Amino acid sequence: MISRRDFLQVSMAASALVGASGFGNWSRLAAQQALTQDQLLQFDTFGNVSLIHVTDIHAQLKPIYFREPSVNIGVGENRGAVPHVTGADFRRLYGIDDGSPSHYALSSGDFTSLAQAYGRVGGLDRVATVVNAIRADRPDALLLDGGDTWHGSYTCFHTEGQDMVNVMNGLRPDAMTFHWEFTLGSDRVAELVEGLPYAALGQNIFDAEWDEPAELFPPYEFFERGGVKIAVIGQAFPYMPIANPRWMFPEYSFGIRDENMQAMVDEVRGQGAELVVVLSHNGFDVDKKMASIVTGIDVILSGHTHDALPEPVLIGETIIVASGSNGKFVSRVDLDVQNGRMMGFRHKLIPIFSDVIEPDAEMAALIDEQRAPFKDQLEEVIGQTESLLYRRGNFNGSWDDLICDALISERDADIALSPGVRWGPSLIPGQDITREDIWNVTSMTYGEAYRTEMTGEFLKVVLEDVADNIFNPDPYYQQGGDMVRTGGLGYRIDVNKPQGDRISDMTLLRTGEAIDPAKNYVVAGWASVNEGTEGPQIWDVVENHIKKLGTVTVNENDSVTVVGA
Amino acid sequence: MEFTRRETLAIGGAAALTFVLPFRANAAVEDLVNEFTGGAELADAGVELTAPEIAENGNTVPIEVAAPGASAIMVLAAGNPTPPVATFNFGPLAASQAASTRIRLAGTQDVIAIAKLADGSFARSAKTVKVTIGGCGG
Numbered sequence: 001m002i003s004r005r006d007f008l009q010v011s012m013a014a015s016a017l018v019g020a021s022g023f024g025n026w027s028r029l030a031a032q033q034a035l036t037q038d039q040l041l042q043f044d045t046f047g048n049v050s051l052i053h054v055t056d057i058h059a060q061l062k063p064i065y066f067r068e069p070s071v072n073i074g075v076g077e078n079r080g081a082v083p084h085v086t087g088a089d090f091r092r093l094y095g096i097d098d099g100s101p102s103h104y105a106l107s108s109g110d111f112t113s114l115a116q117a118y119g120r121v122g123g124l125d126r127v128a129t130v131v132n133a134i135r136a137d138r139p140d141a142l143l144l145d146g147g148d149t150w151h152g153s154y155t156c157f158h159t160e161g162q163d164m165v166n167v168m169n170g171l172r173p174d175a176m177t178f179h180w181e182f183t184l185g186s187d188r189v190a191e192l193v194e195g196l197p198y199a200a201l202g203q204n205i206f207d208a209e210w211d212e213p214a215e216l217f218p219p220y221e222f223f224e225r226g227g228v229k230i231a232v233i234g235q236a237f238p239y240m241p242i243a244n245p246r247w248m249f250p251e252y253s254f255g256i257r258d259e260n261m262q263a264m265v266d267e268v269r270g271q272g273a274e275l276v277v278v279l280s281h282n283g284f285d286v287d288k289k290m291a292s293i294v295t296g297i298d299v300i301l302s303g304h305t306h307d308a309l310p311e312p313v314l315i316g317e318t319i320i321v322a323s324g325s326n327g328k329f330v331s332r333v334d335l336d337v338q339n340g341r342m343m344g345f346r347h348k349l350i351p352i353f354s355d356v357i358e359p360d361a362e363m364a365a366l367i368d369e370q371r372a373p374f375k376d377q378l379e380e381v382i383g384q385t386e387s388l389l390y391r392r393g394n395f396n397g398s399w400d401d402l403i404c405d406a407l408i409s410e411r412d413a414d415i416a417l418s419p420g421v422r423w424g425p426s427l428i429p430g431q432d433i434t435r436e437d438i439w440n441v442t443s444m445t446y447g448e449a450y451r452t453e454m455t456g457e458f459l460k461v462v463l464e465d466v467a468d469n470i471f472n473p474d475p476y477y478q479q480g481g482d483m484v485r486t487g488g489l490g491y492r493i494d495v496n497k498p499q500g501d502r503i504s505d506m507t508l509l510r511t512g513e514a515i516d517p518a519k520n521y522v523v524a525g526w527a528s529v530n531e532g533t534e535g536p537q538i539w540d541v542v543e544n545h546i547k548k549l550g551t552v553t554v555n556e557n558d559s560v561t562v563v564g565a
Numbered sequence: 566m567e568f569t570r571r572e573t574l575a576i577g578g579a580a581a582l583t584f585v586l587p588f589r590a591n592a593a594v595e596d597l598v599n600e601f602t603g604g605a606e607l608a609d610a611g612v613e614l615t616a617p618e619i620a621e622n623g624n625t626v627p628i629e630v631a632a633p634g635a636s637a638i639m640v641l642a643a644g645n646p647t648p649p650v651a652t653f654n655f656g657p658l659a660a661s662q663a664a665s666t667r668i669r670l671a672g673t674q675d676v677i678a679i680a681k682l683a684d685g686s687f688a689r690s691a692k693t694v695k696v697t698i699g700g701c702g703g
Binding site for chain 2: 208211239241242246254255256259461462466468472474476477479
């Protein structure tokens with residue numbers, strides 16, 4: 001008799017070979033040189049339960065360009081493991097043809113020319129079409145939102161998340177978990193959550209004072225679908241008070257709390273759950289480790305690190321599904337659950353090619369309604385770009401280089417620091433830069449651009465600290481962002497060294513001199529987690545800079561030397 | 566990421582501590598453990614220590630220790646200038662041998678719990694708690 005584990009492995013292998021994941025079909029599409037909505041949505045309904053996963057939308061209501069990273073280094077046991085495989089290596093790993101739609105959607109390389117050929121991705125009106133099509137196949141499919149939804153745009157900032165709540169309500173999700181939402185401040189989060197017509201989950205959201213589960217965010221919710229009793233357990237981003245300003249939500253404490261996750265899994269199993277789904281904002285490597293420690297989870301829908309994987313990763317008996325970011329993908333996972341056990345699955349990561357998938361008219365109108373009051377501000381052209389502007393990658397992206405240049409020039413600084421966040425769509429050469437585009441890569445509730453002095457020694461402490469948040473070999477000590485971006489400062493990093501020994505050869509680029517540990521440098525940056533940070537808003541700094549330049553060109557940045565990747 | 570000079574010095578000091586003091590701190594911790602156990606062997610199982618992987622606030626880190634049947638549990642913060650945190654003693658009528666408290670950590674370090682079990686043997690558990698500047702989330 002085949003064990004459940006063997007079954008899952010066979011199922012994985014089969015999906016890789018014959019494309020039951022829906023993925024093998026994509027390269028064929030390339031040969032046909034024609035994408036259709038039917039092909040993107042094609043799926044032989046399987047089993048008795050369907051899950052639909054969206055995550056890390058970052059308030060991107062409209063189609064955008066989004067370049068996947070070319071540098072995404074894994075350390076420790078995750079060295080060379082997905083999602084730490086990029087570009088051509090990623091395409092070889094999954095058998096993706098160069099120049100195919102899946103090349104464009106899932107990997108870096110030739111981004112500009114492919115973007116011109118295949119067009120923009122995402123748009124929640126297109127996402128609605130896909131969700132509706134899945135619901136036509138399986139009316140009781142569960143739609144789960146992994147969070148980072150109420151953050152990341154001009155309209156989201158000005159409506160304090162209301163635009164996203166209104167639009168997501170139109171999609172009718174069944175549950176959600178959280179990260180950047182909390183940077184709206186705990187009062188606003190409470191106000192929005194209390195009005196949600198669906199579950200706001202987080203087993204690891206605790207009351208900071210009493211270290212007890214927070215009442216507003218239940219750990220799990222039960223659903224009865226296809227005759228199966230399903231428990232969805234929420235896992236919010238564990239390191240919110242560290243990666244984001246704690247003072248904005250002082251009532252809450254987070255953490256991974258895998259012992260409590262195990263207790264919740266046992267509790268829902270004890271109450272008869274036949275399928276346990278974790279809706280997670282841990283980040284992929286943390287989810288992998290959690291799946292190896294906590295037993296009894298069938299599916300982890302993984303968010304936070306913005307990875308898009310064409311097939312689930314199997315850890316023990318748990319499948320982990322990564323669904324990308326910025327509305328670029330929707331994952332559909334069909335499951336066969338029999339007698340309280342997951343017997344098999346079929347999965348497809350559906351890329352939202354915005355020129356191929358028809359927008360849902362009702363949702364398109366709802367989106368335009370949110371944007372209408374801000375239309376003039378959004379569309380104002382600030383400049384043009386001759387270069388590809390993108391952010392994703394472990395070190396500098398060209399958007400960050402531009403932001404750092406803006407900080408140095410507008411704030412008269414030696415060195416600029418820009419946070420290693422993973423959100424922010426791309427612009428391709430020849431595009432106008434609108435105010436909306438600038439806000440898409442800068443908008444946040446703590447965007448003040450500070451100007452201060454730091455010693456060379458302290459700059460090293462900062463770089464070492466952030467580097468350890470990414471390259472600590474134990475995923476539980478990683479926060480899931482990228483390296484802090486530097487302007488005017490070059491350095492060498494050995495990712496395999498311990499904290500304190502990774503960074504060397506720090507150089508002030510303006511003079512070519514080595515950074516002196518004892519000397520003070522004028523540093524401009526933004527997104528400080530400290531309360532009371534003063535300075536102009538970063539989007540104004542960047543807008544002024546681009547206005548002066550007119551046309552933006554960003555040269556190749558080789559100021560960071562990476563060793564040990 | 567804006568730091569006052571005082572914070573800068575404090576963080577710089579904490580960082581320096583990890584370079585300069587590990588041997589001294591370890592020696593002090595070893596002495597404290599020996600004093601508690603009388604040099605007895607330490608088992609890996611028998612005491613549970615719950616602490617966050619990364620402290621949300623190094624000034625107040627919630628921890629919990631539990632050791633069924635134990636008569637005492639000692640908690641040490643190995644990297645603090647003064648490593649002893651607390652020793653919880655449980656009388657024979659104690660309903661459970663568990664305690665939770667909040668501790669202050671000078672920087673990234675190991676928190677150690679040593680329990681004296683019912684049979685007189687000792688168990689040890691340790692967890693690295695990271696104290697970080699933070700500030701750059703995904």
